[in-house]
Amino acid sequence: MSFPFPDPPTALSLADARRSLSVTRSSVAELSTKIDAAEAALAQVVRESQYVISELQIEKQMLEKQLLDTMAYLSPIRTLPQELLRNIFMWCFEEHPCCAWVLAGVCPAWRALALKMPRLWSKIRLLTTQHASADTIRLWLERSGDTVPLDIEIFLRVSTKSSASESTSQRRRRRSLSPSPSPPPWPMSFAHNPAVPAHYVIPHTPISPTGLAILPPPQTPIILPPSPGGPHDTWLSAHHHSSERPSRSSLHWGHIAIYYLAEQMHRWERFIFRFDKHFTSMGALKSINGDAPLMKEFEVSSAEAAFYPEWQWLPNASANATLVLPKLETLTLQYTPFKWSSPMLRSNLHSLNLRALPTAHLPLDRILFIIANNPALESLTLHFQGVLPPILPLAPTTLPLLKTFHIGGHYILSQLVDSLSLPVLDSLTLDIEAREPIEDTISSLLARSSNPPLTHLSVAYGSSSGSSTFYYGPSGIVISWTTLLLELGGLESLYIGGTPLEPLLMALGVPDDDNNGMTAWACPKLKALGMRNCHAHSEGVVKLVQMVEARNPAQSNGGSTSASMVGGVTPVRLKTLELYDCASLGQDVVEWLKSRVEEVVCTEPEYER
Structure with missing residues (x-):
């Protein structure tokens, strides 16, 4: 739209411009009034429509609730006799002991029934x-x-x-550890x-x-x-x-x-x-x-x-x-x-x-008194940090039904073990502060018990005090693995802590009179092996690889490969291998172990972290 007034302006053009400005302002005001009226009318229509929609939604919700209530009323479970519903509640209770809290919150009828069933609570x-x-x-x-x-x-x-306050370094160190270290x-x-x-x-x-x-x-x-x-x-x-x-x-x-x-x-x-x-x-x-x-x-x-x-x-x-x-x-x-x-x-x-x-510091004979007064024991776990020498002589005690025996704490407790006979022992755990070779205690117990069918042995493995508690001299907690392991032909799981790594691994390897003094496979049924705080020398990792290679040879394409037979006996393959704070293996060795053993858990010694 071209500008209608000449340039430069004259007196006549200025008068025309003033008249045009007045008319334009009136037109703008008139249009603004019409726009406001139209917007108000539109807003009224929207409000009325929203009100209608809201009323329809309320009506719909009421109908949906009525629909659900009617469907619930027609549900077959409403016709179920209370006796059968009680049985269903009890089946839930057998699987989920706390199910009463949920069942009582389903509906008033179920709540009333659940509150009438004391067994459910x-x-x-x-x-x-x-x-x-x-x-x-x-x-x-x-x-x-x-x-x-x-x-x-x-x-x-x-x-x-x-307990809520913990240093950043402690949190960082805990995050760096592998699971279950x-x-x-x-x-x-x-x-x-x-x-x-x-x-x-x-x-x-x-x-x-x-x-x-x-x-x-x-x-x-x-x-x-x-x-x-x-x-x-x-x-x-x-x-x-x-x-x-x-x-x-x-x-x-x-x-x-x-x-x-x-x-x-x-x-x-x-x-x-x-x-x-x-x-x-x-x-x-x-x-x-x-x-x-x-x-x-x-x-x-x-x-x-x-x-x-x-x-x-x-x-x-x-x-x-x-x-x-x-x-x-x-x-x-x-x-x-x-x-x-x-x-x-x-x-x-x-x-x-x-x-x-x-x-608590009990004389040893009084601890034995507790055991002797329960001859029907099938599982026994004892841990005493403070023990006094016996007042009365220790009487030989036989527990004919005991299958699981865990004992730990003061070194005098080894005398207690020497007083027991356990003919059906299946699992033995010793966490005693040994002052003498612990193998003598184990061998004597097995011989006195007529060589029970022991399948699990744990020695100094669960102690949180570290290997120093159980390490006495260059040979550790067990002097001769050769003698002890040959007596454990039925052992399926072995967990050891605080002993030199190499002698144990050599004893579990291929029998060789020149190297490990073994004439037969040690623990041929062994499936799980765990070691904690077992200090290793330069050959520790090599002996570990040799032991796994002997018991778990590489799988062939056509199927599994068995270990070599010695004296008509072939050992089963290891399924679980755990090493906690024993030696720094290296990632390549860990990957190799995982290729041979189904489950491998390793953590490096603390001084290596």
Whole structure:
């Protein structure tokens, strides 16, 4: 559009421009008014349409809910008799002990039925902290009724400010290690179940940065119940993460929880309580006292040693006390106080696991007294850091049913082993602070027991104190592997710690009178070999490769290749090889080992990292 006025302007053109400017402004104002009116009309139409859509959506939701309700009403499960539904609930219960919390949350009818089934609430599986509500236990017990036997497993994580503080160098060093480089920090029986629990009711609990926890084995999906006090309750105190001072709930958690549990001792069938650290209200365990006519298994275990007074609780009952424990078969007490003369330790047990406090110093004959009073033992685990010489002479003791024997701690315990005869022994673990060649103790035990069918042997392997505890002189914990290993023809797994690497590997290699003095294959059935803190010299890696090459020759294209036959015996192939802090192998050697052995785990010595 061309400009209508001449240039330069004249008086007449300026007057025309002023008139045109006035007309244009009026037109712009008029158009703006029309636009505003049109936009307002459009907004009104949109509002009305949105309102109509909203009403239609509400109506649709109501119809969809009605549709779902009708479909649910027509569902075949509604016609299922309650007796069959009860059976289905019980099948779920057998696989998932905590399923009652989920079943009770499905619908009012299922909740009512679940609350009428005390058996459904009879297995308590709880991983918690002392900051969580102890009312969870009360609610669980109330729903289990008054007569149903109780199967209780409670695992308490005790969080402390010191455990949360860790230096950057410590974290960096831990990240650099391979998986499972060292024995677990908790006692023996804890080490069998180190995985994260999966079928336990778990209030929201933070995991300690140090990784210390006492955990049950995984089985089924995690079940999270509602907070027992209502929807606005929280599992943890608000001060749990921020305050350095313990909350009031944490100070009294043990007294509340154990009070509820001890009231139901007459219904205990299994009672397992484990905790990873000393906690404020731990004295509440003293209230575990009295009769438990249904109890088959009892365990109170700590992963950390601490000082305890002599509580007057069930394991500390006097020798003359009358305890009603007719069905007790399994007893585990780890880093908790007990008396050697307690009637609880004279209950004809089938499984006994005792890890004494460091401050406890028992004469050796009294430890033997505990064993002799349980002749039906099938599994025995003992660990005593402090042991006194025997007061009375040690009497020879035979345990005709014992298959699993673990013993560790003070060197005097080797005299205890020398007093035992175990004719059906299958698994032997020795973590004794040896002062003499441990091979004599093992050989004498086997000979005295008429050479039982031993398939597992572990010597100085589980100790966290390092090889120095077990290394005495140039030959280590075993003087002659030749003599010992020839006696173990049925051995399938061997785990050794704190011994020179080369003699052990030579003894397990090809029999050769000139090199290793062996006339037959040592342990021809050996499938698993583990070594920890076994110091190696220059030939250590070479001997390792030679041993694996002899037992696990290279696979041929047409199938497996067997090792050479000596004296009509061919050894089986190794399936598991573990070396922790033994020698610096090199990545090429590790890859070669993995090509010959199914499972290989290696960590380098600490001074090499």
